[in-house]
Amino acid sequence: MRRAWDSDLGWSFRHAPVAVVSLVVVTILVLAAVLAPLIAPHDPFDPATLNLMNGFSKPMEPNAFTGEVFWLGTDDQGRDVFSTILFGLRISLFVGFMAVAFAMLLGITLGLLAGYLGGWVDTIIMRVADVQLTFPAILVAMLIFGIAKGITPPEYRNEMAIWVLIFAIGLSDWVQFARVVRGATMVEKNRDYVAAARLIGRTPGAIMMRHILPNVLSPVLVIATISLALAIIAEATLSFLGIGAPPTQPSLGTLIRIGQGFLFSGEWWILLFPAVTLLALALSVNLLGDWLRDALNPRLR
């Protein structure tokens, strides 16, 4: 901890107010998501605690029938909007983190293989990457989601939706990681320490994992942060379009989709608060990624 604080990165962090604020926002949101079952005033998924009479309560005003007060109001079924946001945040963040982890795993593995082995392995992997890059990531994710949905039997579709979503977004985003890792690997593999490792008879697998990988990780970190913001927005977009998280497990995108239906009848709070939460999350992760990119870029020091 002490060491992290005193390092170059720590110094640059303390002198970037935007990054500090972003990190605070992200930390609060992540904590809120993790602790959702403990801090949410209501359990939005337990029908027993719902009271239809509470439906459409305005924020901070006592309900006309029951007199209960909800900070951010309730939706048509009397669900507390604040609680649904906490649980929605949980799903959005879970999908975001898992999708990026999956993309990283795939991208780093393929990038290392392509960069270290070269030859036809490299050609095939990078060709596939090129083809995929021709299409926008969100379109690729939609297609993968559609195909995966077609393959899963209808009775499992709702349960599997979250995992299908993670798979689709992760698979649409591995190319960035693979490209960067491949490039860095091609530089690193000609260094003396790799030659030395080869001379003492380490296997290619060990060289890639134990020697090259730690040296190519810093650009991966930057891409991962920016990818996280993109993955969160991609998840929200897919769920908003109705091809992501199901209404039984609503993410922020699903909540915005539900809220849009009430826009015309004047219940603005069902839409506004999930939207603001999503924006705060995406924007602060983005800003954090921007700062990290500049801080780790030696040319800008």
Next chain:
Amino acid sequence: MLAYILRRVFQSALVLLVVGLVAFSMFRFVGDPVDNMLGQERTQADIERLRDTLGLDDPFPVQYWNFLGNAVQGNFGVSYRQGRPVSEILIERAPATLELAAVSGVLALTFGIGLGVFTAIRRDGFAANAIMTLSLVGVSLPTFLIGILLIYLFSVELGWLPSFGRGEVVQFGGWSTGFLTESGLKALILPSITLGLYQMTLIMRLVRSEMLEVLRTDYIRFARARGLSERAVNFRHALKNTMVPVITVTGLQLGSIIAFAIITETVFQWPGVGLLFINAIQFVDIPVMAAYLMLISVMFVGINLIVDLLYVMIDPRLRGDPAKGH
């Protein structure tokens, strides 16, 4: 140069073949096509006949070849959900998407270049800085939130513009246009702004940074020294030289406009191809998904190819043949 062109064309064809294979596998292996196309009341004879018509008993490569042949002729099979030929549905829906994309593209280019030049010339001015900051927020806002925001402002609060649909359309043969009626034009405003905003900020930032580069070069200083007016320097000399990257990016963004139209069309319930695709995913309507995939790939690969070839023609350095360069 010819070798380069041939190689690029060959690569593009290969990509399309692979996409075709993906589309075909979707049709063939995601669910049972026979199951999907025949209702509950079917006889063994029906199944046999359909298997025969679809050629499901042929070897895989033959089936794939037939599938490609059909696709090239515009025959993408029958939609599971609507029971009509996919090509018919696509042709019916295409004008809505194309009109929307065209208006957004024009908006993005006009305002993108205009604001880009403005922010570059007045780089320290208050207005220019405000525009740059706003553009950052615009990039971080997901498209669907921009759409909802516009609907809330202009449809719900002010009641000026419609929030969904295309308004009244006029039929010209097979083409339905919204350009000729007042309600059609009004309906276009919000969706095209939503769709064009992201591309606009992209073009604006690109033009700005390119302009800043160019304005620093010697020939611009020389043009000023010759006593040319500010306008002539900025527009005739500087802007012209920023156009090559702008054309490339715009070309490549053309495909993105069509792809992002999916989101805009869903927000505004715009009856275009994108909405069709989203509905196809929701109801696992494989033939529609496969057809959309192939159409959009042809478009993307085509655009990429054209941009690459244009590049070679515009920039003599890329030709790799000094004898032909000037």
